[in-house]
Amino acid sequence: xxxxxxAATVAALLLAPLSAGAQxxxxxxxGVGIGFDAAKKAMAAAEAEAKKNNWTVAIAIVDSSAKLVxxxxxxxxxxxxVDIAIGKAVTANNFKRPTKxxxxxxxxxxxxxxxxxxxxxxxxxxxxxxxxxGKIVGAIGVSGVMSNQDAEVAMAGAAAAAAK
Numbered sequence: 363x364x365x366x367x368x369a370a371t372v373a374a375l376l377l378a379p380l381s382a383g384a385q386x387x388x389x390x391x392x393g394v395g396i397g398f399d400a401a402k403k404a405m406a407a408a409e410a411e412a413k414k415n416n417w418t419v420a421i422a423i424v425d426s427s428a429k430l431v432x433x434x435x436x437x438x439x440x441x442x443x444v445d446i447a448i449g450k451a452v453t454a455n456n457f458k459r460p461t462k463x464x465x466x467x468x469x470x471x472x473x474x475x476x477x478x479x480x481x482x483x484x485x486x487x488x489x490x491x492x493x494x495x496g497k498i499v500g501a502i503g504v505s506g507v508m509s510n511q512d513a514e515v516a517m518a519g520a521a522a523a524a525a526k
Contacts, residue, residue, distance in 0.1 A: 389458035393497025395425025400523050401432040404492065404502060408519030409434055412504075419506030419515055420447040423492075423523075426499050428452045436506070443505035450489030450503030450512070452482065458498055461489035462513060488512030492523045499523070 396404075401423045408421045413436075420443040423432040428451075435444060450461050457464065464485035467474035477485055487509035492500045502519045504512040 390491075390493055390496055390498050392426040393494065393499045395427055395429075396423065396431055396492055396494075396500035396523060398431060400494075401425075401500070403525075404519040404523035405432045405434055407522030408502060408504065408515050409436075411515045411518035412436060412506075415511070415514075417507045417511060417515065419504050419512065420444045421515065421519065422447040422451040422503045423519070424448075424451045424455050424500050424503075426455065426497075428455045428501075431500065439506045446484060446486065446505035447488075447503045449482070449484030450486060450505060450516075451501045452489075452503070453484045453501075454489035454491050454503060455498065455501035457483075458491060460487070460491070460513070461485060461503070462487040462509075465509070486512075488516055490516045490520045492520045494524050 404423055405421060412419045418436045418439040420435040420439050422430060425431050430448065454461050461484065464477055465487050468477060468485055477483055488505055489501055489503040491498045492502060502516045504515040
């Protein structure tokens with residue numbers, strides 16, 4: 363049941379349009395930032411997913427104010443993944459949607475390309491908000507393998523954080 367709820371939340375966030383003029387359901391409000399214990403729980407689940415698949419990744423978890431709460435880097439992870447993982451987490455938190463939505467918007471071109479001009483935006487799949495009780499408490503970002511694999515690791519972490 364929890365996975366269905368998380369999947370539905372992510373789907374709703376992915377379908378929300380990027381442009382201000384489009385009609386979209388309201389994004390969840392921000393809640394109190396994720397605590398260290400919940401971040402450790404999310405980190406453990408994300409690390410387990412990466413280890414299960416033998417993926418070398420960097421994992422960043424930020425609170426609802428986009429400040430780093432937890433970070434992990436598997437041995438052998440490329441150096442660039444550190445900043446990319448943090449950027450994905452911050453972007454997912456600040457835009458209240460998975461970073462795949464931004465990546466997909468850019469792929470469509472047109473007015474969506476404006477996102478590339480914004481400072482501090484990492485529009486690459488692999489960042490997802492962490493939603494607990496209908497509120498965004500932070501986000502998790504992962505980098506090091508293919509973007510869809512990064513997202514798989516991030517989703518595992520977000521699901522663990524949301525679990526009661």
